[in-house]
Amino acid sequence: MRIGEFCIKTQRGSAPPDRALAAANGIEPEGAPGRALRILLFCLALTHGLLYVSLVPPWGHYDEPTHLEYAWLIADRLSLPQVGDYDQAVRREVAASMVEHGFFRGTELRTNLLAQDTPIWIGISEINHPPLYYLLLALPLRLIRHTDIVVQLYVARLVSLVLYLVSIWIAYRLTGELIAPGHPVRWAVPWTMALLPAYVDLMTAVNNDVGAVVLFSLFLWGAVRTIVRGASLLHLLWIAGAAALCAWTKNTVALAVILAPVVLVLAWFRPSWKRWSSIGLPAAGLLAAVALCGWGDAAFWLRSTTQQSPTSQDVARVPVGDRAIAVEIPAGGEMPYLTQILPAEDVESLRGMTVTLGAWVWATQSMEIRAPILQGASQGTAGVVGVGERPVYHAVTATVSASADSIQVILRPSLARAQDEGTTVYYDGIALADGIRDGPPSFRDVQGRAGIWDGRPFVNRVRNGSAEATWPKIRAWADRALLKVARRHPSQFLGSILDWERTSWVYGRTANELLQSFWARFGWNQLGLSGVWLWILPALTILGTAGAVAAGRQAWRSGQARPWAHAVGLLGIAGLLVWGNAFLRPHPLLGNPFIPVARYAYPAIIPSLLALAGGWWALTPKRFRGGYLPALVSALAVLDIVSLLTIWQFFYGG
Numbered sequence: 001m002r003i004g005e006f007c008i009k010t011q012r013g014s015a016p017p018d019r020a021l022a023a024a025n026g027i028e029p030e031g032a033p034g035r036a037l038r039i040l041l042f043c044l045a046l047t048h049g050l051l052y053v054s055l056v057p058p059w060g061h062y063d064e065p066t067h068l069e070y071a072w073l074i075a076d077r078l079s080l081p082q083v084g085d086y087d088q089a090v091r092r093e094v095a096a097s098m099v100e101h102g103f104f105r106g107t108e109l110r111t112n113l114l115a116q117d118t119p120i121w122i123g124i125s126e127i128n129h130p131p132l133y134y135l136l137l138a139l140p141l142r143l144i145r146h147t148d149i150v151v152q153l154y155v156a157r158l159v160s161l162v163l164y165l166v167s168i169w170i171a172y173r174l175t176g177e178l179i180a181p182g183h184p185v186r187w188a189v190p191w192t193m194a195l196l197p198a199y200v201d202l203m204t205a206v207n208n209d210v211g212a213v214v215l216f217s218l219f220l221w222g223a224v225r226t227i228v229r230g231a232s233l234l235h236l237l238w239i240a241g242a243a244a245l246c247a248w249t250k251n252t253v254a255l256a257v258i259l260a261p262v263v264l265v266l267a268w269f270r271p272s273w274k275r276w277s278s279i280g281l282p283a284a285g286l287l288a289a290v291a292l293c294g295w296g297d298a299a300f301w302l303r304s305t306t307q308q309s310p311t312s313q314d315v316a317r318v319p320v321g322d323r324a325i326a327v328e329i330p331a332g333g334e335m336p337y338l339t340q341i342l343p344a345e346d347v348e349s350l351r352g353m354t355v356t357l358g359a360w361v362w363a364t365q366s367m368e369i370r371a372p373i374l375q376g377a378s379q380g381t382a383g384v385v386g387v388g389e390r391p392v393y394h395a396v397t398a399t400v401s402a403s404a405d406s407i408q409v410i411l412r413p414s415l416a417r418a419q420d421e422g423t424t425v426y427y428d429g430i431a432l433a434d435g436i437r438d439g440p441p442s443f444r445d446v447q448g449r450a451g452i453w454d455g456r457p458f459v460n461r462v463r464n465g466s467a468e469a470t471w472p473k474i475r476a477w478a479d480r481a482l483l484k485v486a487r488r489h490p491s492q493f494l495g496s497i498l499d500w501e502r503t504s505w506v507y508g509r510t511a512n513e514l515l516q517s518f519w520a521r522f523g524w525n526q527l528g529l530s531g532v533w534l535w536i537l538p539a540l541t542i543l544g545t546a547g548a549v550a551a552g553r554q555a556w557r558s559g560q561a562r563p564w565a566h567a568v569g570l571l572g573i574a575g576l577l578v579w580g581n582a583f584l585r586p587h588p589l590l591g592n593p594f595i596p597v598a599r600y601a602y603p604a605i606i607p608s609l610l611a612l613a614g615g616w617w618a619l620t621p622k623r624f625r626g627g628y629l630p631a632l633v634s635a636l637a638v639l640d641i642v643s644l645l646t647i648w649q650f651f652y653g654g
Contacts, residue, residue: 034181038172041187045168045194048640049161052204055644057651058101058150060523061205062599065094065122068153068206070129071137075145081127091120093149098122102651126208128487132248133211156206163214164203168193170214171606174221177228178564178610184629188613191629193605195636197520197643202599209599212250216603218242219256220574223263227567231267239263247485253603254485255577262573266566293494297473298325298338300463301411302495302588305336306476312467313426319360319391320429320466321446329414329423337412341590342432343502346461347376352402356437356453357409358395359430359465363387364423369413372430374398376407384415391428393440406591409462430465433458463501471498492588503589510583510595515541518598518608520643525597527650529642540616547615575607 059065072090073081095111104110111121137156144152172190179186193199203210219242226235239260246256296310297303303311307328315324327336342350357374371383377398385394400407409432413425429448431441441453441460448465451458474482474490482490496503513525519537521528529537552572555565578601585596601608613632620628 037187041172041190041194042165042168045165046161048194048200049164049204051644052200053154053157053161055647055651056201056205056523058153059094059098059103060101060651061201062207062209062524063123063126064153064206065098066124066126067134067208068137068149068156069094069122070126070131071134071141071156071206072145072152073127074131074134075138075141078142080131083125083127085127086119086125088116088120090149091122094122095120097150129208130248130250132215132245133208133250136211137206153206157204160206160210161204163210164200167203167214167217167605170217170221171609174217174224174606175610177221177224178567184625184632185610185613185617187629188617188632189606189609191633192609192613192636195633195640196609197640198517198522198598199602199605200640201522201647202602207599208250209252209602212246212253213602213605215242215246215249216253216256216574216578217606219246219253219259220571220606223259223570223574224567226263226267227570228563230563231264235267236264251485251487252578252581252600255574255581259570259574259577263570266570292475292478293472294475295472296470297491297495298464298467299469299471300495300499301325301338301340301467302492302590303336303338303473304489304492305338306479307336308476310470310473311338312470315426315428317391318426318428318466319393319440320443320448321468323467323470324360324426324428325411325430325467327411327413327425327427329425331422335412335414335416337410337414339408339410339590340462340464341499341502342407342409342461344505347404347407350400350407350434350461351404352400353434354397354399354436355432355434355461356395356397357430357432358393358437358440360391360393360428360440361385361387361425362389362391363413363425364389367423368415369425370415371396372427373410373412374400374407374432375410376401376404387425391426393429395437395440397436408590428466430462431458432461471495489588492590493584496588496590497584499589503587506586506589506593506595507583510586513595514579514582514598514601518601520639520646521597522643522647523650527647529646533639533642541612543619544612544615547617547619548611549615551614551618571607571610575604575611578604579608 069086069090070081073085073087076087092113095113098104098111099113113120137159140155140159141152144155168190171193172186175186175189203213219239222235222238222242226232226239229235243256243260246253294310296312298310298312301311305311305327307326307330309326309328311326312323313326314322315326318324325338327338329336355374355377357372359372361369361372363369366386366388368384368386371385371394374396377400383396409430411425411427429440429443431443431448431453433441433453435456437454437456437458439454441451441458443449443451443460443466446466446468448462448468449460451460472494474494479490486493515538516528516534517525518541519529520533552568555568582596582598582600585600586593616632617625617628
């Protein structure tokens, strides 16, 4: 397949595309049929969206009660609420409506409508999110804030419906920057967005993901337009403004701020891109990695501390090996800590057992600290011990809970007492073994993996208890900065990913959940298609992805460096970053993980569908390409009809 078979969009002022090539691939000029198709597209999208608005019962989407609460508080108070704010009367009305519409049916969840001193439960508060989407909802809610709460919910859903239509319009305009008029792939993207069941379900809900999708799509449109047509003042304002609005909407699309400089570089160096891209991109990535990351943290220990120095340090006269774990306690009473989470097989083998946790402990000055903690034990281990400047062995005995689903060894030395100066507490030879053990263990190796303890052999359940193994760390300044945006501790995030032995199982489950929820899962993700669809949809996804990869590889090998190729590359980078963020969302894996769904990846809906549609097109034999778009729309219609019937049966089938 030649590049021209897919991307035959020409720049303004250049020669028209090869008409013979276009005709051979089922491409016809748009003209009047194209205008009719646009009208049909948006009429269908509007009707389809209204159907989902009315079909899903009140509060039937992800976190709708608390998303509406956020917007309602803005509308009522004409100010941004602070974390912890709520209106008890409105919460009582929402909770009563949730009961009335069967929200708690088939679940063990309940809410106390008579609560007075504590907030009535309607879900997890969303007030910690950026406010832009909620400000938009607050505009009409301000006018109807005294009406029934269900009426307000449906009005808010209609605002999301408008944004859904805007997303389809943006998709049509963005693909128009890359693909020639009349090309089926140019139409395939907006038509798929109009008919994709799970996407329509989300985009007609009260959820800030709706705003994130639209604004990130707006940013991508501006990025593609800037790269294809060249930088201008209007384009610069577009890119900067859209990136800022993304950051003010949701952290999942704040990466627009990072992508904006990439867009400007691609637009500025368009003529010479091929000469320096093979060197410039890897060099830029390497510099970014060096700036953000260092080396030297103790492997398998997740840090909740922004100390500058690594948590594994070379210390003189250590009891085991050459290194020790170091936890710095800054002046002022902060409580930094390290934690190690045991693998699932160790948790299973230790449930209900009596165990001993011990370690050599000392500090840069004599003081009282909290002893190592074993979380998951039915008997507490958070005692207080005195330490000096020489290593002394401390051990505690506990019984692991018979129902423990997680066991953590926590090093949190601070007692929350303000100090005039900083202190470093050191740990070495940390060991956890079954049974009651007296005295320090004797290890077989410096890694401390096994040995003799209290005259009996043991296998150490703590990995890297002597800090001899090290791995990468996030630099302190980046740790603090990223924490504010990501709302996840970056160092813990990195450590959890690196702990492949303990966390690798989550990737298969996450991939399956993302794939299913991308196509057809609804409500709070409790409802979806089953049976043969669980095979058909993954197969189609794999085929489309494979076709897109093959087409992209051939385009790169062709040696051509047209601006549209750079724009497609930017879309690919954006799509990979968004999907990668969604795929890695279970990290840091600290206990029972949160398995993400595709709404966290929907900001990349346009790059995703462009890749799938382009891949399917590339795999379609030329003699059948004239029927590509009708076949795609027909298949989506079947999927959507089955989805609507499934939703109806679940909520109204009795």
